[in-house]
Amino acid sequence: MKAHATSMPFDSVEEALRGDRSASRSFESLNGMWKFAWAENPSKRIVDFYEDSFDHAGWDEIKVPTHWQLQGYDYPQYTNIRYPWEASEDLVQPFAPTKYNPVGSYVRSFQVPEGWEGQPVFISFQGVESAFYVWLNGELVGYSEDTFTPAEFDLTPYLRAGDNKLAVEVYRWCDASWLEDQDFWRMSGIFRDVYLYTAPKAHVYDFFATTELDADYKNAELKLRATLMNYFERQLGTVTVEAQLYDANGSAVLSQPIAVHAMMGSDTAELEIEASAHVANPLKWSAEQPNLYTLVISLKDEEGILLEAVSSRVGFRSFEIKDKLMLINGKRIVFKGVNRHEFSCHTGRALGYEDMLTDVKLMKAYNINAVRTSHYPNNPLWYELCDEYGLYVIDETNLETHGSWDYHSPVIAPKTVPGSDPAWTANVLDRANSMLQRDKNHPSIVMWSLGNESFGGDNFIRMHDFLREADPSRVVHYEGTTMWRASEAATDVESHMYTRPAQVQEFGLNPNSPKPFILCEYSHAMGNSVGGLHLYTELFDTVPLVQGGFIWDWVDQAIWTKNADGLEYMAYGGDFGEQPHDGNFCGNGLIFADRSVSPKLLEVKQCYQNASVTAVDLRKGVVSLLNKYLFTDLDAFTLQWSVALDGREAARGTLDASAAPGESTEITIPLPERRAEDGEAVLTVSLLTKTAAQWADAGHEVAFQQFVLPSAAQEAAPVGGAAALAGKLEIAEEGDKLIVRGEGFSAAVNRNNGALASYVTGGSELLKGELAPNFWRAYTDNDRGSKHHERCATWRSAGEERTLRSLSWKLEADRVVIRAGFTLPTTTESSCTVTYDVLSTGAIEVGLQLNPGEGLPEIPEIGMMLTMDGSFDQLEWYGKGPQDSYWDRQHGAKIGRYAGTVAEQFVPYLRPQECGNKVAVRSASVSNGQGASLRFAGEPLIELNALPYTPFELEAYDHVYKLPASDKTVVRVNHKQMGVGGDNSWGATAHPQYLLHANQIYSFRFTLNGMSR
Template identity: 45%
Template structure:
């Protein structure tokens, strides 16, 4: 049998043997019998041809339990460069397999009933034996493989044996951007059924044009072991209230009988992501003669209408805008063997941060995920387990000569079966509003036939497929124009050319490392173009695996860290949340931009623009706060009535503020009561207005600090401070307040940052490398000392080693009270690239690790990622400020800084302020230390605080991570003079 099985591995036409037909995932009960027996847990396991048996956990991946190693590749197939294979062939030199073994007893209550086994997910294929006899074979890693065991069973103990190969012909259809695992990674269970059983049900609803009336249709397929008459009762429940029912009596039952139940319902509560109203549909089968209940089936269901009308996608008659994310099933310890706890965390996070949609990239998910989306409200694009990226795109260029499935007839039945398996399992979930034919598999007739097949089964949803962008032969495969990583100008070009289909971005704003800059440019299209209907950020969670570093500590590993080759290294790490489900700073921006509510605060009023479809603002508290110089002075909670899809103006009845200072009026929307995803008071969104009441200038100091002009150094002393400037090394080398030293190295101009993933992807270091050299090796060509009436000023001029050479002037004007006005002027020159940043870097003693600032926060922000930040006073420490992007990179920046304090545990430190807001970051490592580390464990033991005080830093970009540059308006031109001024003083 093994020989036959190995032959099947190579044949794309053989993808199932004796596998049961796919069916709906409804629940059933009856006769006080437990019809399901869980087989999860510890199984016996043998790896490859080993004669020894050990233990393995199910569900779980073979490679994460001590056998083989995980491998990460993106587009290329995992055997690329190791063996030359044609589509359908599997590696001959290395194709490991695992053999699982489990003993079980059939429950006594099942003795007269059929017994089945369900494998909810096995990668990449399964060969099943029961008591030594071959039962069946199945491919498709992400939909259930079910088999009947009845005729193979013994009366007492039974043994099942499962052989799982790492690769089969179906692996050519599973070239998703993820870790390549194998094994039984989803639930396994036995189940039986009563003598009459609802094998399948398909619930649909049709809504009247005014959405006041619904027609519920339930198509049942019955399985029967005997001939008898039954009654079929369908009940519709709204919580604990029975709304209506319908009964069919004295039905002569036979196997595979189809029954259609139809019921009209008045004034149904509609389902949407905002209002996920669910009804419980019960189907009760009973004996017509005795009245005995044979089986009771339950399925939660939502009435909703999703359609494309006038070229616009609508939910219940309203234009929908997707504020979505692509979500891989992932856990940093368990891989794709995610738990219900993971899923609950995910859906709470998504709802709390204003997401309304998720794409199951790129395979059907566990049933429990769809149940949660139904219950808590997320729109779902459910995607067929199909991706053949490596057969048609090489190094980013289309080369479709060997693409599959294309028009190749030997792959057609295989991919149609995958679509059918997805559809049948998931069809009753109202959250699923779009079926997707897969991902990045080019185009062709087979995909068109899949699309037509899904349409023939289901008229209540529409079809998505992005690949037609690359191959227009069968453009009608997709009902919408879907693209990946299209630039804003490309989207506008499409929308301005009388398009035939609504537009969505199935992937955009690539969240790799420090990214998602410029996201607002996409969300701004939502109001400008009705046919632009949002998109799905790539992606939700970093696919990094927990591993021990060389020092025995846990870290999050990426491709290549397991010795896996070939690999695509850290390209698996693109999440808005880290792999351990800690939230990255990028979410701050997404949450604000994805809110359905936009708040504009003006001088004496504010405007709430309610862009939700079905929710009145009155369901939230509206909180008004007034802050003076970042400190709260007044607050109140209002109730505001703003109907969906409308805006309203409200007067601000706040006390008059006359004292000089900077005032912030903040208006926010907050939860009125606890919800499943967040507690009362959780903020949905906010708006701010900032104004200044100027103060009179303070009197000038009369006393002048002491100048000590030595041969090698220049010293300046004043009340409680001492400053030393080196003529030899060309910069500030000592700054003391209260005899505490704040400088550990020469302070020089800085124009460089540690490259982000986006920077490396678009070759910014290559284009801007001169600015790194300019930061490391400036040459001081002149130093001048100026004594003013009440100050001493040191002015130094530097030549920067750029081509052409340019100049930078730095000045320190010290006053007797310890204030130091710092000036930096860059002299613009033609012929140089833009610069990454412009500022100065201070290496200060490690004890000064606490940072507090008045500026934008709380999370890191940049000039192209600041919409989610607010003006306020915040504090953290340099260690927490080091964002945990898997490859260390630029992070921790804040813009709009009025002042920042760097202090020790006792609160003593240095304060830097500016009349014109500036930028800063405080980190436990220098730029050079960060950019030379490939993992966090490669960073040295922290020995200082690196304080970076910048006039401006270029944006971080994020349209994609492999070539898209930061938008032009967020770059720093080098052909113009730039002046930067700030003040240093003691914070006490």
């Protein structure tokens, strides 16, 4: 059947207004348990299973919708670019595999629901991967391919009284699989809803409602095109189509419904009608204010009797390009977006409504305003949620052929799909049409996309021209023209992937740049990533032509499975024995596969926030608020402020603030009086929602900023002095140890390697392993992609394999100063000096100075590492938190006092890697719960990391579940650790300003203080 808008016939206007498909008398779900058989290739399939006489009694059952790979058949396979059959068959397009191409045979029976007699009956398959045949009662009904848009068939000629046997044969791969080479898990089966529906003798088969705003973006023209069908091919006479618009309260908006009368004669099987109505100043739809109306279309016969009613949500909005800028309702839009694969760790792409609801609520709560449906049309429910909650959508055609072409090719090679090959033209046009027809009534969709990573060619220009002609209300997007500039006419926007900030800025500031610019993919969120995101979002605010981007991507594509021992874990590519595969490259999510929030998402929230706070005069408490919203005044929010003294809240209040969109205002905060001894004062300014939204309770924070206030008039008394003369010190050489003893404590330095080997306070040994220099972090996915672990390998064991070249000590009035000089075996020799000032109070001031050798690569981190017994499992810190933070990813973290277990600091990325770091740490402690603790203080700031594992242990295991039980706590105290980066995960390092270049001397100090009851 022809593609058409998503709708369902209802028996009354009231039912249509509610829009609950499942409540319609015309709807019958076929979801549930079906009979199922599986074969590894077409030659082994059960050829005659569809025949009416075939006995399926001995067959297994399978759930529909689902993927058969998640029900015990076949195997899931994750590949990024490579076609999944490359390891088993050498194919050329358009041929499909024959050696291993599994076939699933599905069977179930149904009875035509009561009340449908004499009416046509249709079946809708919302999503089947990748191609399938349908039989009813032994008769071939049809065939379809295109995994992600509906395939519908008219079952009426094949129906019979009583039980009807429905048989479906699904192929894992087909010729169309050349067009479905998306970066995702390759899985198969009936994975979206299947249902029957009926319609009366005359039926509103399709409709398209568009809203055209006037030049002032105030009043609107509602235009309606509809297709009527006469299924009985007999004289129906004059039918009437009426259309009424209803507001959110269910009240009619139009004083008179739109009415069109049409003659449907015996020779009229299909009829097109058009109508329009003026709507005075409707509420406008935007992501900020997703105002929706409901359009109900009624079809009546000659006697005025209602035959059916269908409905759709309508949003009045304009999206256009003017003067090279994309505008939503006349305002320059910034896409604060994310790419979203449909995926659940439990059900794959058979995504449930609750998963979708979780996604949309999280996106709204974390300031994401746009989503790209990478790289195929999503479940129709997703667009309904985007309409309702307010997300701008790039709807993408089911098209990716990444494995068929080569980067920087000077020609469109014959293997390139679809290129300019006319053999593929009808196919790709059909895919674009199926997407457009199904989704055209959703106000959330502002762009159509031609697909992803499929190079260029004339077929894309044909797709573009078709979409623009069929729907002038939206623009067309395609990034692939960057690979083949001869196809420039295929896109209305300049769209890039993973272009670095400097080049983005260059394009945006070039007066000859012809189109608005977006990053359809950027900030590759693989593993511990999203460093440097602020460098992009600052450009979104300052360079008009640069209108945002879409982070890759939303949720980790990992599958919850069991190993041979029955242990459950998150599986990635290769875990099912498949070849080829691309490992954990599927782990790029801002949220984890179980939909829990990762630290990366908090950085996104802050960088994407729609209001900024800057200091004007912090001594007087004056700050400036800039409103980045397009349609929302800041008076919609409560301004909340607080002042914390040394991390403990001392004052809090709320203020009213108002600033129109794009405007700024100054606010004076009534700061409390402070004394010099009060310590560091931190002002936090937040904007909180005044009222509850569907996606958040009242009081939800939408924006924040922090400021360290200038010190009070008098400086605090310096630490040390008389207090440091608390007791006498003794120093002795005992075997291979240099031991300093004082009142209630002792400290020992290993004379062979210069490390602090023991620190005892109150009779408790605080060290399990020595405190020694360390210059290595467990490499991240981004590090691995940039070959950082190879390039910088000279630093990996530099601390551990150091050579002690000098050790000296000196007893002073209030301390013993121990100085250890080291040679580091880097490619060109480096040197390092560590000093331990053991104070009579029992505290130890530690200093480290690193002098790198000539011509060395960047240093992963500069600091000291020690281990403690595993009973020391409690961490407290005063610094940025609560999530981990890094030099280039700390905007979303707040200065404060935080606490948790050491185990909780581990972040479960798909592959173990560096995680758990804290920046801007003033002080911290690791304790055992029995009164013993080791405290750390920066002079003034340090970075701190406490985990159950060393960096080398994290690198040694490729899955989290393989990490052994730990009996220790590993603490790394750093001057700095390099940034995590994230521009991409296959070559880009962190930005230069976030690297520890080996061309200077580094030094830092911190204090250890053991405490014991």
